[in-house]
Amino acid sequence: MPARHFDRTVVRAVRRAAEIPQAGVGAAVSAAESTVAGWEAGSSVPDQEKLPGIARVLGKPLDELFPREGSPDLTDLRCDAGLYRYEVAKFIDTKSDGPVAAAESGVRRLKPKYVPKLAAAYGVSEKALEQAQERSFGNVVEEAEAEEHPRALGEKISFLLEHSYPAGAVPGDGEIAEAVNQHAGSEVVTATEVEALRTGAGDADGPDPVVLEGLAEFFGVERMYFEPDEAVARQVYQGIRVLLASRSGTIGRVRARGLGPEGLSPEVLSLLTDLQAEFEKQVGPIDDK
Template identity: 45%
Template sequence: MPARRFDGKRLRSARLEAGYSRQADFAKQVEASRATVATWENGRGPSPERLPALAHALRTDINLLFPRHGAPDLADLRCDTGLTQYEVERRTSTKDHDVGMAERGSRPLTQALREALAALYGVTEEALLAAEKRSFGGKEAPLPTTLAEKIAYLLEHTYPGNQQPPSDADIACGINAAAGAEVTSAEDVRDLRDGTVTEVSPVVREGLAEVLGVSAFFFQPDEDTIVETIVEGLRTLHQVRNGDISIKARGMGPEGLPAELLAVVNDLASNLQKWARTEGGPTNR
């Protein structure tokens, strides 16, 4: 349910204060029928993406006319731009209803789409990520399953502090260095990140794993156990990476961390320590 509260009486008062004494005049301004405006003022509000246009036409702050109850989720951010899901997908050239699925908490956004939506909605990527988490009910997003989702997850979660994730060109350079040959390009990596390309050769998969510091099995289809282990390791690491990021098998209950998870986390922690001492990330190791 949209976080903004609609009040037909408040809309009518704002219309009169703005100088629209007749519903028909206001209706023309917002490209609606007089009957539609009457319906709104009787309490049945419009679709939430229409609220910004109404506030603009009435020359008032949308937060005053339609106050928000709580922090926004992805749907709220979209509606505040006055765009439908279809319009957002058309402007960002996305496929498979990615925007709608993220808003419903069914599938997380790729990093490329996060960047595009943050720019389109006029918010920071941090604000967009917070809204995405609310769309998932405050819970962690589901495990990444597609190649694009897995790359996005690693780029989001393995660069602490002020470190910048590698660019598409950086990743391509790292893959080529690992392969010892020219096997990919920045354009190819961009296609992987935005989901245009969904499969890669073993040499590219291994190089990608080397660049991002994980096992190549992470990028294999149907390797849920490996993905879950690495994701859980990253979630644990995220909780402590502002302090001593070396994790010990104690303080985790009598059984401690599983050996496999501990190995993954400490390997990632070691990589993070190396990256923290450099400016270029994994491609400059």
């Protein structure tokens, strides 16, 4: 796959605009100041593994600062995670990086037990890792088949970032965190924590509700968008039960969380009526007992 494009003039301009010295960039990616000067002068280019760190210290999204044509293979995913190959052995609990090296070279596929571990280390889904592996073996993965409905919170955030903004205008983690904190009226999340949510490395229990509310406001979507699919399904089912119970006069038997004394709004009733009609069309009348 094509490597990410490093444009020294763009990097230099962004660094100067951010008033970050070359030494600051070097310190962030374990490189000497003279090495960074060489990158900007065009006498050398940084390793692909260092590009994520450079983008991070300059406060720019990786895809914006260092674009790449086409979809990633296994080597690309590793580099996008800022990892050298010798560093991945610890993630798959092996003595060497041999299994990863063989897969990246298209010689031998990863053992199934390595897939979830590497996917977590790279901050991608298992399916994305498997598709990247196919590209490493020279197999074409149709993008229409590769795209799937985002399910995890990180996938949903990434989907919005990829599909809601033009090239060069994708907001960074710091900008998102600032907007969420403004919504909350206090600091409830940092740029680092937003990055963790976006890459799937966040707390297993998920962020506080106020963070999700702030994300929903920032992206202009309903708060429910960030709920797990099964949770959304439960809410819809609960709503249908409330509607049926209200029709039959048994509303007291239904536990309707968050339902105020005014009952359901006309808009919600209309939506639930449509859902019920569609459901009954598919499986027959619902008997709520």
